[in-house]
Each structure stands twice: as C-alpha cells, then as structure tokens.
C-alpha cells in the first residue's frame with residue numbers, strides 16, 4: 001500500500017519565481033495524473049502576496065507534491081516552510097535543495113568530491129552594472145559561458161565567443177539575484193540524467209537546433225531534439241550516469257532529480273548542475289526517461305509522492 005494512502009495531497013504550483021509559467025504546467029499535469037488514480041488532491045496556485053502556510057492549512061493538506069520551480073520552490077524555502085508545518089514535501093530536503101540551487105556551492109561540493117565540473121570563477125553580484133569588470137577576464141580563453149549563480153531555465157545564461165560580448169553578458173547575468181559565474185564553455189553533447197530514489201533510471205541527449213540551449217530552445221522552439229537513449233558510446237554514458245549519481249549524492253539529494261551533464265567529443269564528462277525540481281509535465285524529460293524504463297507518468301507521480309519527507 002502507498003505510504004500516503006487516504007491522505008490529502010496538495011499539489012503546489014505557480015509560485016513567485018521567473019519559472020512560474022513552467023511550474024503551472026508541471027502542477028496541472030501532476031494534479032490531473034493523481035486525480036486519475038483517485039487521489040484526494042487539491043491544486044494550490046501560490047501567488048505573490050499569499051501566505052502559502054495559510055493556503056496549505058485551508059486546504060487541509062497532509063502532504064505536499066512540490067510542483068514549483070526556481071526561487072522559493074526549489075531552493076529549500078518551501079521545504080523549510082513544510083518542515084515547520086510538519087507536512088511532508090516531495091523532493092530533496094532543505095539543505096540539498098539550497099545547495100543544488102546555488103551553482104557556486106554546488107561546484108565547490110563537486111570539486112571536493114572529485115566530480116568533474118567546468119573550470120570556473122565568480123564575479124560579485126554588486127560589481128559594475130554595465131559589466132565593465134569584464135576587463136578582469138582578459139586572460140580567459142574564449143568561448144566561455146556567463147550565468148547567474150542562482151537561476152534556472154537558462155535565464156540570464158550567455159555564450160561568449162568574442163571579447164565584445166563579455167560586458168553585456170556579465171551585465172545580463174548581474175540583473176539576477178546572486179553572484180555571476182564565469183565558466184569554460186564545454187563543446188560537445190548535453191545529457192540529462194534521470195534519478196529517482198538514489199537510482200539512475202535513464203538519460204536523454206538534448207540536441208538544440210541552435211548553438212546554445214537557451215530559454216527559447218528549452219520552452220519555445222519545437223526543433224530541439226531529445227534522443228532517448230543518448231547516442232553516445234556505452235562507456236561514456238556509463239561514466240556520465242556515474243558522475244550524475246555522485247553529484248546527487250554529494251549534494252544530499254533525495255527523491256527525484258535531473259543532473260545536467262556536458263560531454264566533450266573526446267568523451268570527457270562535466271557536471272553543470274543538479275536540478276532538484278525538473279519539469280514534470282507528462283511530456284517533460286524525466287517522465288519520458290521513466291516511461292522508457294517502464295514507468296508510466298501517473299506511477300512516477302505516485303513514486304515521487306511516496307518519497308516525500
């Protein structure tokens with residue numbers, strides 16, 4: 001029997017981050033799937049100005065299925081709120097969520113666990129708004145990637161191929177909360193690894209039609225190709241999944257997660273980050289990976305529910 005059989009499940013979605021729209025799609029999908037399997041569910045679209053604690057109390061929530069993405073939802077804040085309210089919440093806990101959302105902390109932890117991650121340095125959030133501190137990067141070999149340390153969905157991420165693009169890229173990343181990460185660009189293939197309950201369930205290769213997998217390519221374009229399984233040599237894929245699982249464990253994640261990995265043409269593997277609340281619509285990548293592993297969407301939603309702590 002399911003751990004939460006007979007309990008009321010609040011699917012919390014929307015939220016206050018830049019990824020609000022994506023979250024509403026995740027939440028609608030999860031809510032419908034749980035409904036179909038006869039769960040007593042309430043959909044909570046958490047909006048700015050509302051008390052989430054009050055909404056959960058009003059709904060009589062016994063457990064939270066966290067369908068949020070980005071700030072507050074993915075960074076440990078909602079996990080902390082649920083913990084104070086004594087309501088179990090799906091996904092990683094407070095610390096792992098906060099660490100995974102912060103790319104500076106994630107990279108420090110990867111490095112101290114010998115998990116390969118692109119060479120990097122950090123620029124302060126409160127540097128010049130026009131990015132004129134780009135001059136301090138003069139020694140870096142281009143191309144490089146510039147991105148905000150605490151965002152998701154490729155928001156504020158730029159590929160810099162010539163020096164004139166440096167200052168605008170820094171300025172753009174600096175518009176977001178937190179420091180700016182400057183990272184070596186890893187040419188090659190991108191693979192997302194699906195993890196559920198401390199186990200790799202499969203991987204997908206992402207092939208954008210454009211050179212860079214930006215917000216447009218992620219959510220707006222229809223010509224990004226997703227290859228399941230990835231078209232890379234078996235030994236490289238095995239290494240990729242091994243590093244993905246190691247990064248999940250190093251950050252202390254639990255439940256579901258989806259590390260982002262880059263692989264060079266020579267087969268060298270680099271972990272970019274771990275997404276602790278990946279997209280979870282019926283057609284999102286983690287559900288696609290699960291399906292290939294023999295687990296349908298509703299079952300995946302129930303498995304994630306069972307992992308709530």
Ligand SMILES: Nc1ncnc2c1ncn2[C@@H]1O[C@H](COP(=O)(O)OP(=O)(O)O)[C@@H](O)[C@H]1O
Nearest residue numbers: 118145151152153154155183184185186213272
């Ligand atoms: N160092 C890098 N080398 C190559 N591509 C990168 C690098 N960093 C980011 N990217 C590209 O930008 C996308 C978003 O960056 P990522 O670090 O995953 O942040 P986000 O949290 O926004 O998803 C990645 O999926 C990848 O395609």
Ligand SMILES: [Mg+2]
Nearest residue numbers: 153154260273
């Ligand atoms: Mg990413």
